[in-house]
Amino acid sequence: MLEFKDVTKWFDGAQGKVTALSEISFSVQPGELLAVRGPSGCGKTTLLLIAGGLLSPDSGQIGLDGQDPYELGPEMRNKLRARMIGFVFQQFHLIPYLTVRQNIQVASLAAGANEAAERTQELISHFGLDDRAGHVPAQLSTGERQRTALARALLNRPKVILADEPTGNLDEDNAKTVLGYLSQYVSDGGCVLLVTHDVRAAGHATRTLQMSKGRLIA
Amino acid sequence: MTIWSLLVREILHRKLNFALGVLSVMMASGSLIGSVTLLRIHDIRTGQILEAKQVELAKSMAQLKDDTRKAMLKLGFNVVILPKDQNLSDWYADDYASKYMPEDYVVQLANSKVVTVRHFLPSLQQKIEWPERKRTIILVGTRGEVPNLHKSPVKPLVQAVPPGTIILGSELHRSMNIKVGDDVKLMGKSFKVQACYEERGSKDDITAWIYLAEAQELLDKPGKINAILALECHCTGDALPIIRKEIAGVLPNTQVIERGSRAIARAEARTKVEEQARQAVENEKAARATLRQTREHFASILIPVVVTACAVWVAVLGFTNVRARRDEIGILRTLGVSAKHVLIMFMSRHVLLGVLGGALGFGAGVASAVYFSAAREGADVQVIGTDFSWAGLLLASVGGAAALAVIAGWIPALMATRQDPAVVLHEE
Ligand SMILES: Nc1ncnc2c1ncn2[C@@H]1O[C@H](COP(=O)(O)OP(=O)(O)OP(=O)(O)O)[C@@H](O)[C@H]1O
Ligand SMILES: [Mg+2]
Numbered sequence: 001m002l003e004f005k006d007v008t009k010w011f012d013g014a015q016g017k018v019t020a021l022s023e024i025s026f027s028v029q030p031g032e033l034l035a036v037r038g039p040s041g042c043g044k045t046t047l048l049l050i051a052g053g054l055l056s057p058d059s060g061q062i063g064l065d066g067q068d069p070y071e072l073g074p075e076m077r078n079k080l081r082a083r084m085i086g087f088v089f090q091q092f093h094l095i096p097y098l099t100v101r102q103n104i105q106v107a108s109l110a111a112g113a114n115e116a117a118e119r120t121q122e123l124i125s126h127f128g129l130d131d132r133a134g135h136v137p138a139q140l141s142t143g144e145r146q147r148t149a150l151a152r153a154l155l156n157r158p159k160v161i162l163a164d165e166p167t168g169n170l171d172e173d174n175a176k177t178v179l180g181y182l183s184q185y186v187s188d189g190g191c192v193l194l195v196t197h198d199v200r201a202a203g204h205a206t207r208t209l210q211m212s213k214g215r216l217i218a
Numbered sequence: 219m220t221i222w223s224l225l226v227r228e229i230l231h232r233k234l235n236f237a238l239g240v241l242s243v244m245m246a247s248g249s250l251i252g253s254v255t256l257l258r259i260h261d262i263r264t265g266q267i268l269e270a271k272q273v274e275l276a277k278s279m280a281q282l283k284d285d286t287r288k289a290m291l292k293l294g295f296n297v298v299i300l301p302k303d304q305n306l307s308d309w310y311a312d313d314y315a316s317k318y319m320p321e322d323y324v325v326q327l328a329n330s331k332v333v334t335v336r337h338f339l340p341s342l343q344q345k346i347e348w349p350e351r352k353r354t355i356i357l358v359g360t361r362g363e364v365p366n367l368h369k370s371p372v373k374p375l376v377q378a379v380p381p382g383t384i385i386l387g388s389e390l391h392r393s394m395n396i397k398v399g400d401d402v403k404l405m406g407k408s409f410k411v412q413a414c415y416e417e418r419g420s421k422d423d424i425t426a427w428i429y430l431a432e433a434q435e436l437l438d439k440p441g442k443i444n445a446i447l448a449l450e451c452h453c454t455g456d457a458l459p460i461i462r463k464e465i466a467g468v469l470p471n472t473q474v475i476e477r478g479s480r481a482i483a484r485a486e487a488r489t490k491v492e493e494q495a496r497q498a499v500e501n502e503k504a505a506r507a508t509l510r511q512t513r514e515h516f517a518s519i520l521i522p523v524v525v526t527a528c529a530v531w532v533a534v535l536g537f538t539n540v541r542a543r544r545d546e547i548g549i550l551r552t553l554g555v556s557a558k559h560v561l562i563m564f565m566s567r568h569v570l571l572g573v574l575g576g577a578l579g580f581g582a583g584v585a586s587a588v589y590f591s592a593a594r595e596g597a598d599v600q601v602i603g604t605d606f607s608w609a610g611l612l613l614a615s616v617g618g619a620a621a622l623a624v625i626a627g628w629i630p631a632l633m634a635t636r637q638d639p640a641v642v643l644h645e646e
Contacts, residue, residue: 045644052552055640075556082554089643093549097231098224105219110554116219152553164643 003027007060020046038211044195082111086153090165094137107155123151143174243575246528247619251583253517299446314343315444330468335448359433381429383412389423536630548642568627576619
């Protein structure tokens with residue numbers, strides 16, 4: 001479903017070139033929750049952005065359902081992302097002036113509004129946000145915020161969820177809940193790439209890879 | 219969910235930023251529209267003031283002209299042309315000349331291009347003893363005014379006496395009990411009484427007027443006259459030397475004297491008043507033009523400064539908005555929203571801001587121009603003229619303001635578009 005093949009990425013830093021990813025190869029299949037673990041600065045977020053078609057690699061190929069997003073034009077790449085991928089971040093990235101319901105529904109902007117309202121309601125109920133649907137992010141607890149972000153990521157029934165430290169800002173219970181939802185999504189046939197340095201998060205993974213200084217080491 | 223509902227919700231959320239933007243555009247378009255309206259009101263007001271002054275001027279001129287005309291008529295002919303050899307002391311004593319000149323002189327005068335005098339009336343006057351009635355009378359032979367060929371005909375001041383008729387002064391007809399239509403005999407010739415004048419309190423009361431040729435025959439002065447009366451044109455300044463020079467050029471064997479200068483003085487006063495009134499209108503015109511220039515100058519400095527400042531401010535607000543929404547733009551891009559849509563969303567915000575600001579600025583500009591003008595020029599300010607379209611001005615205001623806002627917002631919006639979502643999402 002998601003495949004990396006010899007992917008390398010450099011950044012031009014103040015002290016010359018920084019190699020963020022070096023010849024990374026792996027794949028994730030439907031029904032898999034792959035956790036990539038590693039210390040801060042090892043290249044986890046870079047890996048995720050490349051997987052999501054937001055950051056083009058300097059060499060190597062990506063396969064998203066057999067399609068390399070970087071071989072597409074920007075319009076098509078946007079469409080592919082809207083249809084195939086859901087993002088979840090440590091910082092939630094909710095839009096401050098939209099309610100929970102609207103924040104979830106905003107995912108239909110690019111993907112099309114077909115049955116978005118019913119799907120939104122379904123997700124609100126699924127994530128236990130019914131009595132929070134009319135609230136804006138500032139009025140929510142961190143757990144509710146991450147559940148809203150997760151619901152937004154799931155609105156378009158994506159094939160892949162890319163999660164960057166989704167539990168980084170959550171307490172134990174909330175982290176467990178979010179990871180539980182991700183596990184459920186995987187058991188329903190989804191596929192998750194979870195990058196984290198959290199050992200707990202890795203506990204929910206079907207498979208774990210270790211990363212260090214831009215390389216996969218196990 | 220559409221980008222439009224997102225746009226509206228964002229504006230409602232960041233009211234202050236949007237309101238400041240609208241206010242800024244409103245100030246720019248308001249100062250422009252205000253200036254235009256102010257100048258417009260100024261022009262209309264100027265038109266009204268000058269028109270009122272003109273009407274007033276025309277009215278008082280008509281009044282003065284009428285007064286002068288009446289005075290002139292009352293006074294009658296005020297220029298007397300006499301034979302050159304006439305002793306003036308005798309003329310003043312007798313009131314008629316003892317020397318004669320050819321009747322043809324009047325024709326020469328009428329046919330000349332003399333402009334300083336008009337209404338030429340030849341006459342032959344003599345004090346005689348009315349033999350049939352044993353009375354001293356003044357006999358005047360006249361043939362009516364000789365028209366001036368070079369001027370449009372003017373209404374004669376006196377009516378001619380038809381041949382075979384006589385007109386009598388009041389003293390004559392009253393003391394002898396003569397009525398209009400009676401036949402009277404004068405020096406053996408029979409005349410029908412044409413008119414009997416009212417008392418005038420002058421020698422006219424003992425004067426009898428008959429047709430010139432008949433007088434020449436009775437007095438045995440065939441083809442002769444002894445005076446030409448004329449009416450002086452009301453020219454400015456001392457006209458007599460000019461009149462003398464002109465008449466001497468046509469009739470060298472004559473002399474010219476002026477009788478009574480009351481009418482002349484009146485005419486001159488009128489000319490002077492007219493001159494002053496016209497000058498006053500000119501002064502008003504000049505004052506209004508200077509005021510307009512001042513206002514135009516003020517506007518020409520104010521408008522570019524205000525518009526530039528407002529454009530810069532709108533741009534700054536745009537940058538602030540884009541910065542505040544970095545996160546939002548990043549997340550929208552991860553959701554597949556294209557850069558083009560992000561650009562449309564930000565530009566639409568600026569168009570809306572411009573349209574609102576332009577419409578409000580139009581209202582504020584017109585209102586303040588009217589208020590200011592009313593305070594300065596007095597009540598009853600008028601803005602609407604035939605060549606003036608409110609709709610056009612509103613359209614210009616809204617269109618111009620939208621253009622201003624779009625130009626000012628262009629770079630911030632492009633910045634929003636160019637923003638790499640990867641960079642934002644990496645900043646965690
Ligand atoms: N835009 C950039 N320019 C230069 N260097 C960058 C840029 N983005 C990332 N890097 C560098 O690339 C390396 C990988 O960064 P990345 O953010 O992927 O690490 P990470 O594993 O996600 O770290 P963390 O766990 O702290 O989130 C780091 O050394 C970082 O400094
Ligand atoms: Mg990271």
